[in-house]
Amino acid sequence: MRGKIYITILFLAICGIISCGKDPVVKDTEHTLFMYMPWSSNLTSYLHRNIEDFETAIKKGVLKGNRVVVFFMSSPSKAALFELKYNKGNCIRDTLKEYTSPVFTTANGITSILNDVIDFAPAKRYSMTISCHGLGWLPVSSASRSTGQKNHWEYEGVPLTRFFGGTTSEYQTDITSLAQGIANAGLKMEYILFDDCYMSSIEVAYDLKNVTRYLIGCPTEVMAYGYPYTDIAQHLIGNINYSGIRDGFISFYNNYTIMPCGTIGVIDCSQIESLASVMKEINQIYTLDPALRNDIQPMCGYFPVLFFDMGDYVAKLCPDNDLLSKFREQLERTVPSAYKGHTSTYYSASRGQIIINSYSGITISDPSTNPMAALKAETAWYKATH
Helix, strand or coil: CHHHHHHHHHHHHHHHHHHHHCCCCCCCEEEEEEEEECCCHHHHHHHHHHHHHHHHHHHCCCCCCCEEEEEEEEECCEEEEEEEEEECCEEEEEEEEEEECCCCCCHHHHHHHHHHHHHHCCEEEEEEEEECECCCCCCHHHHCCCCCCCCHHHCCCCCCECECECCCHHHECCHHHHHHHHHHCCCCEEEEEEECCCCCEHHHHHHHCCCEEEEEECCCCCECCCCCHHHHHHHHCCCCCHHHHHHHHHHHHHCCCCCCCCEEEEEEHHHHHHHHHHHHHHHCCCCCCHHHHHHCCECCCCCCCCCEEHHHHHHHHCCCHHHHHHHHHHHHHHCCHHHEEECCEEEECCCEEEECCCCCCCEECCCCCCHHHCCHHHCHHHHHHC
16 A cells, blocks of 8 residues: 555656646647737727727627737827636626837737747637727838828718828738738638728738638728727637628728718638639730720729729629629638628718729729829739739
């Protein structure tokens, strides 16, 4: 008996020595959602509300063992990384790291922030929401170029909408930098949800196709309130429900008293190369009749139009019914009907409510003559399809 006790004690001692020599292995959670909120000046109060809405959902028990980490900039030079945790019917904020003058507009800066998320909240899968202003694929240099027209975030006395980054160029980020930053961190997101204007764009999706499986965004401006996280949080964590996200978003904006306007599209990035292949086939044969440009469904308030509905554009571009059917079938695989939706009108800060007659859930800038789109031929999408 004493021998058996000795053996047991020795075994436990050996285990103790091994555990002292190495930190205990922490099992990864299944899914970490990273809510990224860079400095966005006039949207700060709305981003606070977004976090509070998500906390409301967490109080109801939506986490189910998954994790939510937030990067929030309270000023151009101060930021905090914190986790939203469920605790006995409440939601608490556990501060993980504080930043002074973080670099957040470059690929290296984004990689550094993502590496912090990986260190603090390791998981098998990651997703990312990005909450700020947005202007689709346009590079910062285009968005800040003087063209004699206002940007959509510059209008006063009207309901506010959103832009990817702040309202001035030093706080804005190019989509290519975002893609490189995610790639450098060694991540491929389950989804990237852009809580910003004009981000459901084929040019944006093409740039991000290798760093995310799905892209969720609005092809038009989105109201400053953003996504209704109280209603859709349950669909964003763990087992992702893209039709549930769509349904919750559209239901909220159908009943939004300030401005009942909303559009959403969920893009399957695994289908984008096939869509590009069909698009290239069409572009090799046809060019748009300029007389038809004004007949294409606009999806913005800019003039000349910056963003057109992609499905309607190709319908005007391609007279070959068989080739058009081939395109439409691939577009349906890329942006499935179950994953897109819209209210009867969309809202533009410059033009108010605009009727939606044709809707595919994704935009394209190929036919744009707006000076802000002057660099469209330099996008990866354009090069792949022309």
